[in-house]
Each structure stands twice: as structure tokens, then as C-alpha cells.
Amino acid sequence: MVTANTELAYNTKIEGDIVVTKADAVINWLRSSSVWPMPMGLACCAIELMAVGASRFDISRFGAEVMRFSPRQADCMIVAGTVTYKMAPHVRRVYDQMAEPKWVIAMGACASSGGMYRSYATLQGVDQIIPVDVYISGCPPRPEALLDALIKLQSKIGTERSAKTLLASA
Amino acid sequence: MTAPADVTAALQSKFPQVTPRPSGDHPAVNVSPAEVVAVLKYLRDELAYDFLVDVTAVDWGVEASPRFTVIWHLFSTTHHQYIRLAMNCASDTEPVAPSATGLWPAANWHERETYDLLGVKFADHPDLRRILMWDEYPYHPLRKDFPLAGIEVPLPDIEVAELTGASAKPAPMMGGPFVASSGEMNLTDAEPRAKDESWTERKVKPVSA
Numbered sequence: 001m002v003t004a005n006t007e008l009a010y011n012t013k014i015e016g017d018i019v020v021t022k023a024d025a026v027i028n029w030l031r032s033s034s035v036w037p038m039p040m041g042l043a044c045c046a047i048e049l050m051a052v053g054a055s056r057f058d059i060s061r062f063g064a065e066v067m068r069f070s071p072r073q074a075d076c077m078i079v080a081g082t083v084t085y086k087m088a089p090h091v092r093r094v095y096d097q098m099a100e101p102k103w104v105i106a107m108g109a110c111a112s113s114g115g116m117y118r119s120y121a122t123l124q125g126v127d128q129i130i131p132v133d134v135y136i137s138g139c140p141p142r143p144e145a146l147l148d149a150l151i152k153l154q155s156k157i158g159t160e161r162s163a164k165t166l167l168a169s170a
Numbered sequence: 171m172t173a174p175a176d177v178t179a180a181l182q183s184k185f186p187q188v189t190p191r192p193s194g195d196h197p198a199v200n201v202s203p204a205e206v207v208a209v210l211k212y213l214r215d216e217l218a219y220d221f222l223v224d225v226t227a228v229d230w231g232v233e234a235s236p237r238f239t240v241i242w243h244l245f246s247t248t249h250h251q252y253i254r255l256a257m258n259c260a261s262d263t264e265p266v267a268p269s270a271t272g273l274w275p276a277a278n279w280h281e282r283e284t285y286d287l288l289g290v291k292f293a294d295h296p297d298l299r300r301i302l303m304w305d306e307y308p309y310h311p312l313r314k315d316f317p318l319a320g321i322e323v324p325l326p327d328i329e330v331a332e333l334t335g336a337s338a339k340p341a342p343m344m345g346g347p348f349v350a351s352s353g354e355m356n357l358t359d360a361e362p363r364a365k366d367e368s369w370t371e372r373k374v375k376p377v378s379a
Binding site for chain 1: 302304311316317318321329330338339340342
């Protein structure tokens with residue numbers, strides 16, 4: 001027997017488990033909750049990066065525990081350490097091999113600005129060769145600082161116009 | 171195979187041209203380029219200096235002549251004694267030294283580093299390539315006439331250099347390292363600012379006349 005629908009508002013008993021939202025919000029929620037890092041560990045900052053992955057700080061609380069050593073499977077390059085001029089082209093190549101969308105965290109003083117290495121051998125900031133989304137100060141930064149940067153990056157991903165970008169590239 | 175109490179005298183009795191060298195710690199001798207491999211071999215085989223600790227070189231400055239001195243440090247694992255050998259390079263512009271790779275394979279990378287950073291060529295080295303800087307790098311950074319900040323050169327990879335527009339530029343010295351010469355312990359004079367090394371990426375270093 002069919003009865004007249006007298007419901008004026010949304011009712012899960014009738015419509016099922018449906019949530020109405022924006023495409024951007026869904027896509028960004030997916031992306032920011034599973035940022036797979038590409039650990040570009042070049043110096044002592046990489047030790048702190050390992051600490052972030054271990055149980056005490058536990059980066060998996062933020063969905064970023066899947067360190068991928070293949071750039072094809074990574075979303076976010078964490079440049080952890082001193083970038084020498086000899087290494088710089090390889091950093092750029094690995095970045096180029098990562099699939100879009102991709103982000104970069106410059107971890108620590110050296111990756112951000114060359115740090116204490118004011119010398120002929122050191123790239124004075126990795127932002128000269130790749131676009132950096134979040135910079136972290138410190139030499140090396142505390143693990144909490146990297147987690148803070150990840151949260152900052154997640155909120156930055158949340159502001160992106162992802163649906164528009166996807167449709168434009170399709 | 172015993173290490174004599176006075177290794178300098180023992181060396182001089184075998185190689186008359188070897189002269190003692192002023193030293194604050196271990197015995198040290200000056201050797202000539204022609205004799206140095208024979209002296210090293212004699213020290214290794216007859217005097218039990220079996221361990222090549224270090225091969226390096228000194229740049230005494232642009233004005234100095236001889237400008238380059240190559241240094242070998244040997245250690246005897248049985249007698250626990252060090253000895254230092256020094257050899258002045260004949261040429262001040264194209265310094266050459268004989269290679270010790272025939273006696274100790276470990277000398278290979280030490281000599282490559284000395285070549286890379288100071289430009290001392292080691293004759294008979296099996297593979298004398300740069301070891302720290304990239305192959306095309308045109309300078310020898312530890313020479314006294316090379317500035318700490320560096321000299322602008324292209325990045326090692328042409329493709330990446332074109333893509334990014336980046337190059338190996340002189341590093342900004344603002345807040346950079348203290349560069350005190352020995353004896354110059356007045357910290358005000360030792361600051362980067364006092365040495366006109368206060369430039370940044372935005373404020374270019376003024377060209378001195």
C-alpha cells in the first residue's frame with residue numbers, strides 16, 4: 001500500500017543514508033586524509049622524520065603513515081635535510097615523477113633556506129627548484145612540528161578548488 | 171719489521187734527501203716527489219707503518235711558492251706510532267703528486283677528494299675523477315682564491331636548470347659563518363659584516379673597485 005509522503009524535511013528512513021555536500025569538500029576530504037609522503041631524507045632531519053613515523057608520534061593518526069619510496073605512489077614530498085647542488089637535479093626529477101596532485105613540505109632550516117650551510121655546495125632553499133607548500137623551521141624540527149606542518153597542509157588541501165581543476169584537466 | 175725509536179734517522183740513513191720537518195706532535199719529514207713512493211713503500215714494508223690514515227694537501231696561499239704541499243699520515247698498528255710525510259709540489263699552477271694507490275688501495279678516494287677540492291693531480295691514479303662536486307664543476311673549492319660563498323655556475327643537469335631557471339649561486343653570507351683567520355680572535359672583526367660578506371639574495375654584494 002502506498003501512502004502519501006508527508007515528510008517535508010530529509011529523512012534517512014525514506015531517502016536512505018545520503019549526505020548532500022559539495023564535490024570539493026568530498027575530494028579534499030579524501031585527499032587530505034590520505035597524504036602519502038615521499039620521504040626525501042637527505043640529512044639529519046630524516047631521523048626526526050623516522051621518529052614521526054614511529055609509535056610515539058605516530059603520523060598514521062593523520063593518515064600519512066604510508067611512506068612510499070616510489071614517487072609514482074606518493075602525494076607529498078617531505079624534503080628532510082640539506083640539498084646539495086649535486087643532489088638538486090635528482091630531487092627535481094623525483095618531484096617530476098610524482099603524480100598530480102602533489103605537495104611539498106620543506107622540513108628544517110636547510111631545506112627551507114640552506115640553513116647554516118652558506119657555502120658553494122648547498123642549494124639555498126629547495127623552493128628554488130620545486131614549489132614548496134609548507135616550510136618548517138628548526139634544526140632539526142621537533143616531530144610535533146612536522147605533524148603541525150602536516151595539519152597545515154591538510155587545511156591547505158581543504159581550500160583547493162579540486163573539482164574545477166579535475167574538470168579542467170579532463 | 172720493527173719501528174725504530176728514531177724513525178727520521180732511520181729514514182735518512184736509507185734516503186739521504188729526506189729532511190726532518192717541524193712538528194708539534196708526531197715525527198714528520200719532508201720528502202721529494204721523486205722519492206715519495208719509495209719512502210712510503212719502505213715505511214710500509216720495512217718499518218711496519220702499515221696503515222695509511224690520511225692523504226690530503228695544503229694550499230699555502232696564492233702568493234706562496236711552493237703553493238701546494240701534499241701530506242700523508244701513516245700509522246703502525248703494531249707499534250702504535252704515527253708519522254707524517256710532506257711533499258712540496260713542483261708547480262704552483264698545475265700541482266702533481268705521485269699516487270699511493272699501488273701501495274694502499276684506500277688511497278684511491280683520498281686522492282680523488284684532494285684532486286676535487288684542491289686540484290692536486292695524482293699521477294698513475296687509476297680513476298682520477300671528482301668525488302664530492304659534480305664532474306663538470308670548473309673550480310677547486312678549497313683553494314685559497316676560491317670564495318666560501320662560491321662562484322655562479324650552471325646546475326649539473328641542463329634539463330633541470332632550464333626547467334627551474336636555478337643555478338649554483340654564491341650563497342648569501344648574512345648571518346653566515348664566522349670566518350676568523352688564525353690569530354684574529356677579535357669577534358667584531360671576525361663577523362661576516364666586517365669582511366663585507368653581509369649580502370643577501372635581495373641585497374647584492376657591491377662590486378669593489
